[in-house]
Amino acid sequence: MDSRPFTASWRPPEDGVYDFRVLSYDRAGNASLDLATDVYFNAPPRFTLLSPEPRLGSAGFPPLVSFKVVDENDGIEASSVSASLNGIKPAKPLELSPVPGGYRGSLVPDLPLPAGSTVEVWLEAVDGEGVPAATSFLFYIGE
Numbered sequence: 001m002d003s004r005p006f007t008a009s010w011r012p013p014e015d016g017v018y019d020f021r022v023l024s025y026d027r028a029g030n031a032s033l034d035l036a037t038d039v040y041f042n043a044p045p046r047f048t049l050l051s052p053e054p055r056l057g058s059a060g061f062p063p064l065v066s067f068k069v070v071d072e073n074d075g076i077e078a079s080s081v082s083a084s085l086n087g088i089k090p091a092k093p094l095e096l097s098p099v100p101g102g103y104r105g106s107l108v109p110d111l112p113l114p115a116g117s118t119v120e121v122w123l124e125a126v127d128g129e130g131v132p133a134a135t136s137f138l139f140y141i142g143e
Ligand SMILES: [Ca+2]
Pocket: 041, 042, 043, 044, 045, 071, 073, 074, 127, 128, 129, 131
């Protein structure tokens, strides 16, 4: 092995303190073990679905989908929160209201959704450190 440093990357599932053990061998088979403790504050934002309203599942009414996106350590950039329905951003802007560590948002489709259809709600946001997150929820519109 040459003298260049070896790098590896890993994103923690959530912010916190992590212990690392790095075991390395040289060409002669000599092992070296390094221990390190690192604190990570770069976990991505987390989404929670709060309510498909009871209307969801009834044809003819535009359902309202509300959600929460939070990042306890870094906060959420309000301008980064976006939502789309079946890949299309609704004309009506997202309604956002602040909650601790982030925002609660409401998404209202532009048009009533046909019975028997499946709708994908796609949500995106970026935390105050620039770490992005995206998630999606599928809904079935009943008869
Ligand atoms: Ca974060």
